[in-house]
Amino acid sequence: MAGWPNPSTVLGKAATRVDGPAKVTGQAKYAYDVQPAGWLYGMILRSKWPAAKVTKIDLTKAQSMPGVKAAILAGGDQRTVRYYGQELAAVAATTKQQCLDAIRAIEVTAEPLPFVVKEDDAIKPDSPRVFDKTPNLSDPKLEENGKVDAAMAQAAAVCEAELRTQIQLHHPLETHGNTISVQGDHVTAWASTQGVFSVRDGLAGNLGVPQSNVQVICDYMGGGFGAKFGPGAHGGIAAQLSKAAGAPVKLMLNRLEQGLAVGNRPSSIQKLKFAADKDGKLLAADIENYGSPGVGGGGQTAGGGGGSNIAMPYIYGFPNSRTKQFGVALNTGAASAFRAPGHPPASFSTESMMDELAVKLGIDPVEFRLKNDGNEIRRREFQEGAKRFGWAEKYKKPGSSPGPIKTGVGCAGGGWGGGGGGTKAEVQINPDGTVEVRCGTQDLGTGSRTVVAIVAAEAFGLHPNDIKVKIGDTNLPPSGGSGGSSTTASISPAIWDTCQKALAALQQQTGVTDARGANWEGACRKLGINPLTANGEWQKGLSSSGAGGVNFAEVEVDTETGFVRLKKIVAVHDCGLIVNPLATTSQVNGGVVSGIGYALYEERVMDRQTGLLLNINFDSYKIPNIADMPDIEVVLIDLPERGVIGIGEPAVIPVAGAIANAVANAIGVRVHSLPITPAKVLAALGKVPNVSRV
């Protein structure tokens, strides 16, 4: 693509993170670490009911307790709460224990209301309603192309199944939270966020102050996965506490709160019927999906936001398709964007059906995909991945592996849009040759700070470590939130444009024809006493959208215990011009790890009787450990001619589908829901008495 240098010297070469040393030595300060003078702890009192009419919240006792500097309501004191964990009130105090004591001293009078926390219950006509005026089951969103029924009638193979995916919690290791200082109508907030400007605008609205009076800082943050946009209810509460107490307030959620009120990946119950002709061409897909965004609204937001619609039909060419999607309201915390919203459930179910059809038709699963995938790059990835993985040697008929411990293999694909835009930047070149690049993006943990340094270093012929990068601050030139896999494609062109302008200005002012590299310091010295600054912004032609990926998985399943051991995952991905192969590989590794959790371990468990969350900590909300990791081989397809595209979300999409197919290939029967636990494997094998479905 025009614009990017070819060949390059820094761009596209593996670079260690410029902030790596600060992170591993503890010098990097997170929202949790910031300690402005006089700061207080903040804490939230949450509803203990899944649904209740709150009639009174009495703060009197809490207000007079030792150390308590503020006690406020979070919303009115007379209202209906609709999920366990909904915010009711909050306190700020000098110590954490004082907060805990004060929270327990707040008296709430409430009348419990009927509730429903399970999708299957909520759909029933006599279920308690989450919202008084609307049924729990939304009207369907219907999309129809071609003639599904006629196509099904002509098919050589038809497969039908109900596949389910669970509600997954984000659980970033750094919980949600902020340290916020409100002084009059000026606000400073240190936020753990994916979007400093979204926090700024949210806080300004919450406090009724001008946006220009609010500064939001996020130097480092410990993961968000889509759930950390805007200040959140807890951010607004921290700001109100700070205002009431007249002191900065640090309000970070605990692990229990993290499971209740800050988002999740919606569930799906998918009733699917897929058909293909005898040559292995897909003919039709009939899709019905029921998913829950909790008390969240909107079923129409597959690909973003908090809706429960999934991206069906998925990636393959279905000449005829009918998709009916329903949202199911529950008395549980609302869904939010979660790494590739709507895609992992679609990939899991579609790829499961693809394997079923391939087996029925007697076609090799990879071959079957190559026949039906219209995306040329992904076809190349299936071929490349199959070669690296050794598919031809490893693939055997389902269930044909001998002995009680069976080996199986599977593959799956995914696709994502991405794309960039809306970013400005500023560069300052000092007479001593030092360079500062400023951009109001933030590093979600993906290595954005290093991306900025790489692009600037490429432009100036310097080393990334020579560039001082300032990001994560709303006082810097604006950039968007780090979501939708758009950050790298947004900031790289903006930084490049800015640096090109700065370089041109430097060369013009100093008369040095080429100020880059070895000439850099000499040219800068000629600036005299005033630094040079230049501004630029995202330009077309340096980035694009549309990234794909495929996974191949090999598993070992102990048919006597149901335990699934992952042996190998090959993850093949493209994301256009790869700015930093080291960080990109790391992103894919992270996506695979997260996908493994989704495939085998993670699931939010709500109790039907009490309406409360049961797996409140990491001993029962199970995330994978190092011991659960297979050998992960990341294969990156570098396509510099396409410009920069993101990788964050595509990396997670195909993992669960590939693992599910590998398990089915190993044991010869399919587990129809995620996560694929030993209990479900044993049930699928018919070893558990009295189990109807898994």
Place this chain on the structure above:
Amino acid sequence: MNSFQYVTAHTLDEAASLLGKNGRYLAGGIDLLGEMKDYIVSPDVLVNVKEMSPQSEFKAIRLTNKDACLIGASVTVAEIAAHDDVKRVLPGLAEAAGEVGSPQIRNVASLAGNLLQHSRCWYYRQPDIACLKRGGSTCYAQEGENKYSALFSGCACISPVVSNLSVILAALGATVQLRRKGDLHELTIPELYQEAWRNPSAHHSLQPGDLVLHVTIPLKRTRSAYRQQSEKAEFDWAMVSCAAAGNVAAGKVTDVRIALGAIAPVPHMVEEAHHFLEGKPLNDATASQAADLLLKGAKPLAQNGYKVPLAHTLIRRTLLALNA
């Protein structure tokens, strides 16, 4: 957590007098502090028993003579897992200790704390649910999310014992020495837990003020093994655990004992299975028949039926490991 006093005891008498009416002894604190933070228990005094003398009683592992191994109550799980004598003469115990939690937990958790840890049932641990075990009137697991619940129970609470060490120590025929109201008492492992079998609010049979001194393990069984299966490879609770101990000579097993964890409020043992195996070779057929005997009368609920085939597998594999 609620505020509390922290004191250190140096002798048995001092420990007893410092404890008061609502105190708790503190060794590793892995379970106790977690429960205090969640307001599940709120003692007003914690008596540190890690500095008690003689140290040989509380903090040592020693082979008393040729026929017993004595392990002090404050010995850490990591020390048990790594101890050369234990690995040599009680391999199943070293295996079970090595499967406890994570290295960080094993480095702090004590032998007595592991044995006396409270229920991990997620209804019991949920701070906003007052389940039967917490003094409420309902065992929600009966009709609710009972994937991890017990297959056997003598009362309405179906939360199973999850101590790895209880299972292997039961199989090894160990006894627990404790101080109760100034006197020395001895309990077998089944006795240590029998109260939890019949009383929904109990986790074990100890009374307030009881202090475990050590565990004595007879060395008359030269073979022992421990197997567990969790949902994750490491650092996860066992869905089912199994321990076995006995002697194998000329291809025949004698004096064998088998115990299962995570399927009953007590280490689950069935004498009939021991009698059946006495003098027989350990092979697929005999191990499978023993497993049938151990699992006879299991009462699976809606979500924990998988524990029956899983336990069956683990019993067979653990028993066959005694041949090695």
